[in-house]
Amino acid sequence: MAARSTIGSKGELRTERVKVTRYFPGKIPKGxxxxxxxxxxxxxxxxxxxxxxxxxxxxxxxxxxxxxxxVPVADDRxxxxxxxxxxxxxxxxxxxxxxxxxxxxxxxxxxxxxESIARRRALLRERIRRQQEEEEGVTEEQxxxxxxxxxxxxxxxxxxxxxxxxxxxxxxxxxxxxAYVKPMLKPVFIPKVHRVTMSEKELKEKEEEEKxxxxxxxxxxxxxxxxxxxxxxxxxxxxxPDEDETSNRPPDIDDTDGLDEEAEYEAWxxxxxxxxxxxxxxxxxxxxxxxxxxxxxxxxxxxxxxxDLAYVREQKESKKKExxxxxxxxxxxxxxxxxxxxxxxxxxxxxxxPTPDEIRNKQSLPKVLQVKNFxxxxxxxxxxxxxxxTSSKDAPWFQNSELTKRSVSKMGGMHDVFDxxxxxxxxx
Numbered sequence: 001m002a003a004r005s006t007i008g009s010k011g012e013l014r015t016e017r018v019k020v021t022r023y024f025p026g027k028i029p030k031g032x033x034x035x036x037x038x039x040x041x042x043x044x045x046x047x048x049x050x051x052x053x054x055x056x057x058x059x060x061x062x063x064x065x066x067x068x069x070x071v072p073v074a075d076d077r078x079x080x081x082x083x084x085x086x087x088x089x090x091x092x093x094x095x096x097x098x099x100x101x102x103x104x105x106x107x108x109x110x111x112x113x114x115e116s117i118a119r120r121r122a123l124l125r126e127r128i129r130r131q132q133e134e135e136e137g138v139t140e141e142q143x144x145x146x147x148x149x150x151x152x153x154x155x156x157x158x159x160x161x162x163x164x165x166x167x168x169x170x171x172x173x174x175x176x177x178x179a180y181v182k183p184m185l186k187p188v189f190i191p192k193v194h195r196v197t198m199s200e201k202e203l204k205e206k207e208e209e210e211k212x213x214x215x216x217x218x219x220x221x222x223x224x225x226x227x228x229x230x231x232x233x234x235x236x237x238x239x240x241p242d243e244d245e246t247s248n249r250p251p252d253i254d255d256t257d258g259l260d261e262e263a264e265y266e267a268w269x270x271x272x273x274x275x276x277x278x279x280x281x282x283x284x285x286x287x288x289x290x291x292x293x294x295x296x297x298x299x300x301x302x303x304x305x306x307x308d309l310a311y312v313r314e315q316k317e318s319k320k321k322e323x324x325x326x327x328x329x330x331x332x333x334x335x336x337x338x339x340x341x342x343x344x345x346x347x348x349x350x351x352x353x354p355t356p357d358e359i360r361n362k363q364s365l366p367k368v369l370q371v372k373n374f375x376x377x378x379x380x381x382x383x384x385x386x387x388x389x390t391s392s393k394d395a396p397w398f399q400n401s402e403l404t405k406r407s408v409s410k411m412g413g414m415h416d417v418f419d420x421x422x423x424x425x426x427x428x
Contacts, residue, residue, distance in 0.1 A: 149183045331355045331360045
């Protein structure tokens with residue numbers, strides 16, 4: 001809502017509330033009528049009647065009123081209004097011949113108005129169609145809104161055609177195009193993935209053209225290469241006609257079958273016997289392993305434990321015999337722990353042997369030289385920590401006291417019986 005100031009009948013200043021209606025482009029506001037010849041005549045007739053009535057009521061002329069009241073015309077509001085109405089009546093009397101001329105041409109203008117309306121509609125449709133062709137990505141919602149705007153404008157033109165004035169009907173097409181308001185389309189969001197611009201289209205077309213050109217160039221290069229190969233082959237045949245074709249080529253197929261059938265049969269028989277023997281040995285080993293498993297399952301626990309200990313002892317003794325006794329401060333190769341199941345030559349050698357650059361007898365050397373890496377910065381003063389005691393007897397855990405005993409009793413692995421941590425203590 002808004003307000004405006006007006007002057008009342010008694011000359012006082014007062015404010016009135018005015019309702020402001022929203023303006024839409026291309027739509028005539030409510031309560032506004034286009035000027036026409038008929039409305040002008042009615043207004044002129046009403047003004048004449050009002051002026052006659054006021055002149056009859058006021059018997060004295062303007063000059064007499066001024067003399068009687070001694071008030072100048074510029075200061076009297078009523079006198080100014082009367083003079084303005086008189087001037088307007090003079091102007092309307094001058095315009096009466098033109099109004100009569102408008103009445104005579106009214107029928108012709110009505111016929112022309114229908115043609116102008118049809119022409120404007122055709123121009124609107126053509127202009128909107130041209131815009132749709134220029135703009136890309138117009139959605140169905142936008143097209144529906146455009147149709148609604150066109151229909152709304154056509155309805156307004158039909159309503160205003162009967163009440164429009166002769167001046168509005170005689171406007172030129174240029175003025176109509178200038179007065180045309182472009183419809184405001186609803187903005188529609190398009191994801192970035194689906195957005196296609198002219199530059200992207202041009203880039204894609206250029207890439208496709210480049211790919212086609214590359215394929216054509218590759219085909220041409222292959223054709224040239226094949227021609228050169230054929231020419232080289234023909235030249236070689238002309239220069240060396242007696243050369244065998246298969247002399248420089250590797251053998252493609254093994255065609256030695258059937259040359260010596262008896263030798264081939266004997267070789268096949270030997271392979272089959274070896275396969276049968278290998279299968280038999282594997283089967284016997286599997287049966288022996290199953291029998292050993294069944295025998296150990298039937299054994300008591302103590303006897304099985306004694307066998308395990310004896311087996312471990314035998315393995316250690318056999319390893320010692322194989323390894324032999326190493327020399328004092330000897331360097332040797334490390335056996336390793338990976339790929340031990342493979343029968344490689346490296347794994348079958350004696351790892352107890354000293355390295356090639358190792359001194360055979362270090363005991364004959366002075367005490368200073370009886371170290372692993374003499375002369376290096378990382379060499380320690382200790383040899384092999386067998387004859388050296390690096391422990392300190394002054395440490396508190398070596399003292400025989402109650403505190404040490406309690407701490408040792410709480411250490412892990414110091415008890416004869418081991419219980420699981422998750423096992424609950426039995427109630428006494």
